[in-house]
Amino acid sequence: MRYDVAIVGAGPAGATAAKILSEQNIHTILLDKASFPRQKPCGGGLQMRVLHRFKYLEEHDLIDSYSTAFQIHTSTLRHQIDFHHTRPLQAMVLRKTFDEGLVALAQRNGAFLQIGITVRDLTTDNNTIRVVLSDGTTIETSIVIGADGIWSTIAKKIGMIQRCDHIGVCLFAEYPMKQQTIQKLYGEERGVHIHLQPNGLAGYGWVFPKKEHVNIGVVEFRQALNPFMEKKNLQKNFADYLRSLKQQKLLPTTLPKTIPHGGAFPTCPMKQLTADRVMLCGDAGGLTNPMTGEGIFYAMCSGEMAAHTAIKALENNTFDASSLRRYQRIWDHEFCKDFRLMHRLSKRWGKNIDHLIQIASGDKKLMNIICEAIPKPGGVQQDKWKILFRFLYASCKNRVQ
Numbered sequence: 001m002r003y004d005v006a007i008v009g010a011g012p013a014g015a016t017a018a019k020i021l022s023e024q025n026i027h028t029i030l031l032d033k034a035s036f037p038r039q040k041p042c043g044g045g046l047q048m049r050v051l052h053r054f055k056y057l058e059e060h061d062l063i064d065s066y067s068t069a070f071q072i073h074t075s076t077l078r079h080q081i082d083f084h085h086t087r088p089l090q091a092m093v094l095r096k097t098f099d100e101g102l103v104a105l106a107q108r109n110g111a112f113l114q115i116g117i118t119v120r121d122l123t124t125d126n127n128t129i130r131v132v133l134s135d136g137t138t139i140e141t142s143i144v145i146g147a148d149g150i151w152s153t154i155a156k157k158i159g160m161i162q163r164c165d166h167i168g169v170c171l172f173a174e175y176p177m178k179q180q181t182i183q184k185l186y187g188e189e190r191g192v193h194i195h196l197q198p199n200g201l202a203g204y205g206w207v208f209p210k211k212e213h214v215n216i217g218v219v220e221f222r223q224a225l226n227p228f229m230e231k232k233n234l235q236k237n238f239a240d241y242l243r244s245l246k247q248q249k250l251l252p253t254t255l256p257k258t259i260p261h262g263g264a265f266p267t268c269p270m271k272q273l274t275a276d277r278v279m280l281c282g283d284a285g286g287l288t289n290p291m292t293g294e295g296i297f298y299a300m301c302s303g304e305m306a307a308h309t310a311i312k313a314l315e316n317n318t319f320d321a322s323s324l325r326r327y328q329r330i331w332d333h334e335f336c337k338d339f340r341l342m343h344r345l346s347k348r349w350g351k352n353i354d355h356l357i358q359i360a361s362g363d364k365k366l367m368n369i370i371c372e373a374i375p376k377p378g379g380v381q382q383d384k385w386k387i388l389f390r391f392l393y394a395s396c397k398n399r400v401q
């Protein structure tokens with residue numbers, strides 16, 4: 001078996017790359033150890049910029065619902081930032097159907113899908129790279145795209161290791177719920193709730209109402225813990241969080257029996273995203289927002305960038321690390337500065353955050369600027385300086401009051 005490109009992992013990163021490559025008639029195989037539809041630990045919240053960049057998501061009905069409001073609560077619940085808009089502020093997906101839909105789009109364009117089999121190894125010689133599968137068979141290819149998630153085998157094979165002190169560790173559950181109950185609890189707007197540092201956690205809790213589900217979870221940012229801080233018991237923290245949500249009337253007193261699941265996302269990009277004939281995308285490359293854990297957008301963007309680089313490499317018939325570094329340059333150009341800043345800030349996750357929310361919630365104009373920025377094509381990133389300057393103004397105002 002010989003392909004131009006073999007993609008390991010059919011999540012948003014791999015499926016996006018496969019769609020683009022097969023649209024250009026590149027002979028592509030998409031491999032995944034799971035069978036689809038499959039569950040993936042996730043909140044399923046998308047910023048609107050995902051839909052602006054990947055317009056086909058709405059056209060192919062992959063969005064479950066939209067939220068036009070959200071609230072960010074301080075740990076004491078004394079202050080909150082309250083956003084409301086006439087346009088959606090966030091889109092929601094169910095990962096089971098979303099990922100299956102992305103894979104179907106890639107297949108429709110001609111990508112070959114092989115599921116239910118694990119990739120174990122890579123071997124190379126001068127002219128080719130081989131993907132070794134768990135049944136002992138191999139696939140020959142010119143390029144491998146590693147999109148196999150946080151504990152990526154492909155990353156390990158090129159010497160990149162996921163650091164366990166730079167991850168977000170989560171516990172979450174997605175509860176089925178009647179539409180009427182969802183409306184009663186979160187309004188027509190399906191308001192999203194974020195609770196900062198619930199019960200002292202170095203992270204946050206989330207409530208993402210969807211069409212007929214509510215996704216609830218807690219995350220602890222390991223990079224924000226100092227060596228003397230004890231790791232929280234996430235099971236207990238999650239149970240306490242559910243109790244608190246019930247008291248706040250953000251959950252009914254009885255919930256369907258659903259077992260919470262664990263999951264993790266990377267909070268630090270890999271030093272190298274490329275090696276000879278190999279590129280890493282999405283969580284495999286550590287490409288998740290270090291402050292929030294938002295990863296679907298970055299997975300899809302990196303899949304897109306790696307696919308375009310692979311097309312160029314196949315045209316030029318050059319597959320060495322320096323040719324593929326084009327991918328890293330495109331990534332760095334668009335995201336590197338923001339990621340570096342967020343990574344630095346994420347080590348101080350939670351420090352003074354209640355105070356920052358108190359300042360922000362006291363300035364209506366700041367709220368309006370942020371609220372207008374969220375649904376824009378570039379999201380808040382586009383207006384970050386405007387937001388920062390207004391925040392500094394609000395902070396001075398708060399001091400003199």
Ligand SMILES: Cc1cc2nc3c(=O)[nH]c(=O)nc-3n(C[C@H](O)[C@H](O)[C@H](O)COP(=O)(O)OP(=O)(O)OC[C@H]3O[C@@H](n4cnc5c(N)ncnc54)[C@H](O)[C@@H]3O)c2cc1C
Binds near residue numbers: 147
């Ligand atoms: C609890 C939780 C909540 C989150 N909430 C959000 C959110 O609300 N919004 C958001 O944008 N992001 C969220 N994220 C992050 C988001 O889920 C990831 O960033 C995103 O799924 C990354 O996509 P990916 O394609 O890189 O990898 P994945 O979606 O992880 O896909 C990797 C695929 O590779 C396959 N695979 C792995 N190893 C092998 C192998 N050896 N051989 C073959 N196949 C293999 C897996 O089966 C899987 O299908 C959350 C993450 C967690 C853990």
